Amino acid sequence: MGTRLASKTALVTGASGNIGRAIAVAFAGEGAHVIASGRNQHRGAEVLDEIRRAGGRAEFVAADLDGSPEASRELAAEATRILGGHIDVLVNNAGIFPPSPSSAATDEDTFDRIYAVNVKAPFFLTAAIAPAMAQRGSGAIINLGSWIARIGIPVSSVYSSTKGALETLTRAWAAEYGPAGVRVNAISPGVILPPSSAASPAAKLMLGTPANAAGTPDAIANAAVYLASDESTFVHGTVIDVDGGRVGVAVIAPN
Numbered sequence: 001m002g003t004r005l006a007s008k009t010a011l012v013t014g015a016s017g018n019i020g021r022a023i024a025v026a027f028a029g030e031g032a033h034v035i036a037s038g039r040n041q042h043r044g045a046e047v048l049d050e051i052r053r054a055g056g057r058a059e060f061v062a063a064d065l066d067g068s069p070e071a072s073r074e075l076a077a078e079a080t081r082i083l084g085g086h087i088d089v090l091v092n093n094a095g096i097f098p099p100s101p102s103s104a105a106t107d108e109d110t111f112d113r114i115y116a117v118n119v120k121a122p123f124f125l126t127a128a129i130a131p132a133m134a135q136r137g138s139g140a141i142i143n144l145g146s147w148i149a150r151i152g153i154p155v156s157s158v159y160s161s162t163k164g165a166l167e168t169l170t171r172a173w174a175a176e177y178g179p180a181g182v183r184v185n186a187i188s189p190g191v192i193l194p195p196s197s198a199a200s201p202a203a204k205l206m207l208g209t210p211a212n213a214a215g216t217p218d219a220i221a222n223a224a225v226y227l228a229s230d231e232s233t234f235v236h237g238t239v240i241d242v243d244g245g246r247v248g249v250a251v252i253a254p255n
Contacts, residue, residue, distance in 0.1 A: 001029060001030075001031060001054070001055050001056070002029055002030040002031060003030065003031050004030040004031070004225060004229045004231070005027055005030040005031045005032035005089075005225065005228055005229055006030070006031035006032075007031070008027075008031070008032045008033070008088040008089055008228070009032065009033045009034075009035075009083040009084070009086060009087055009088045009089070010024075010027050010032045010033070010034050010035065010087070010088060010089035010090070010091065010228065011034075011035045011037065011075075011076075011079045011083075011087050011089070011090050011091065011129070012024045012027065012034060012035070012036055012037065012091040012093060013037045013038070013063070013065060013075075013091065013092060013093050013094035013121075013122075013125070014037070014038055014093040014094030014095060015034075015036035015037055015038050015044070015047055015060075015093070016036070016038030016039065016040045016043035016044045016046075016047060016060075017038070017040070017043060018192065018194060018217050019093060019144065019189065019192055019217050019220050019221075020036075020038065020091070020093040020094070021036075021043075021047050021050075021217065022216075022217030022218055022220060022221040023091055023093065023217075023220065023221045023224045024036040024047055024051065024058065025047070025050055025051055025054075025056075025221070026218070026221035026222065026224065026225050027089070027221075027224070027225065027228065028051040028054070028056030028057060028058050029051075029054060029056055030225055030229070031056075032056075032057075032088075032089065032228070033057040033058070033083060034051065034056070034057065034058040034059075035058070035059055035060075035061055035079040035082060035083060035087075036048065036051075036058055036059070036060050036061075037060070037061045037062070037063045037065075037075060037079070037094070038060070038062070038063070038094070039062065039063070039064050041060070041062055044060035044062065045060065047060065048060050059082055061075060061078050061079060061082070063075040065094050065117060065121035065122075065125070066116055066117065066121065067115070067116025067117055067119075067120035067121050067124075068116075068120075068124075069124045071121065071124075072121055072122075072123075072124035072125040072127075072128055073124065073128045075125065076125060076128035076129050077128075080129075080132070086132060086133075086136060087129055087132070087133070087139070088133075088138070088139055088140065088228075089139070089140045089141075089142070089228045090125070090126065090129050090130075090139075090140075090141045090142070091141075091142045091144070091224060091228075092122035092125065092126065092141070092142070092143045092144060092166070093144045094117065094121065094122070095117060095118045095144065095162070095163075096113070096114060096117045096118065097156070097159050098110065098113075098114065098159075100155055100156040100157070100158060100159060102155075103157050103158075106157075106158055110158070111158055114158050114159060114162055115158070115162055118159070118162035118163070118165075118166065119162050119165045119166060119169075122143065122166060122169075123169065126141060126169075126173060129141075130173065130176075130177050130182055130184075133177065133180075133181075133182045134177050134180035134181065134182050135180075136181075137180060137181040138181045138182070139177075139181065139182040139183070140182070140183045140184075140185075140227060140228050140232075141173065141177075141182065141183070141184040141185075142185060142186065142187065142224055142227050142228060143166050143167070143169065143170050143184070143185075143186040143187075144163075144166070144186065144187055144189065144220075145163045145164075145166055145167045145170075145186045145187065145188040145189075145239055146159075146160065146163035146188060146189060147188055147189065147190045147191075147241070147243045147246045147247050148160040148163065149161075149163035149164040149166075149167055149188065150188060150241070150247040151246070151247050163188075166186065167186050167188070167239050170184055170185060170186040170237060170239060171237045174236045174237030175237065178236045178237065183227070183232065183233070183235060183236055184236065184237060185227050185232070185235055185236070185237065185238050185239070185240065186238070186239040186240070187220055187223050187224060187227070187239070187240050187242055188239050188240065188241045188242065188243060188247075189215065189219075189220050189242055189243060190205075190206060190209070190211075190214070190215055190241075190242065190243030190244045190246045191203060191205050191206050191214040191215065191243075191244075191246075192214065192215045192216065192217055192219070192220060193214040193215075193216070194216065194217060195216060200214070202214065205246075206244050206246060208250075208251050209243075209244045209245045209246050209249065209251060210244060210245035210249050210251055211244025211245060212244075212251075213244070214244075215242065215243070215244055219242050220242055223240050223242045227240070
């Protein structure tokens with residue numbers, strides 16, 4: 001067990017799979033008391049088992065963050081209650097990435113559902129939690145963006161725009177809450193796959209980068225621990241690219 005997050009409390013949304021699970025496990029491994037939230041009770045139980053077997057503290061709170069203010073407020077209230085009255089760290093990780101047809105073929109229901117989960121839900125969750133952080137004079141909020149919000153690709157236009165919105169909200173919230181001691185930052189992952197899925201066709205999107213391969217969830221969790229810890233006290237309103245160099249570096253292939 002580490003101590004980088006000792007005595008801190010944390011709420012991680014979308015914690016029942018992939019990146020969210022890795023963040024919840026890493027936070028608990030550094031001493032935080034974690035609320036892992038998600039829709040899947042079975043996977044949530046697996047996360048708790050992994051954390052507790054390693055000696056960490058965690059509870060699972062089921063929540064369907066559908067974009068309604070009520071769903072976000074209910075999660076905020078329940079997490080605050082379980083964590084003894086305050087949340088030190090909020091990770092807005094929950095999101096959906098449904099198969100996306102062309103822009104012309106995207107219907108309004110699909111558009112609204114993606115924006116509800118990916119933008120409205122974290123907006124209202126932050127609005128429910130950040131003011132209490134500001135009143136205490138401390139706190140950290142970490143949003144999950146995406147590399148495809150930084151570089152245009154010819155698919156997933158709606159999803160990429162939601163991640164662009166979340167990165168913009170990161171800067172706006174840093175300006176709004178930063179003066180009161182609340183640090184708001186974001187992580188922009190590249191293609192992230194569990195080791196068992198390293199051969200996925202999605203990994204090809206990382207070819208031609210310095211990493212030349214997909215990343216693992218632990219890479220994002222490590223960045224989240226840094227942003228949640230006191231090591232990043234002078235970091236406000238930034239987006240950390242954890243993407244193998246996808247958006248910032250062009251590699252010339254050897255002949």
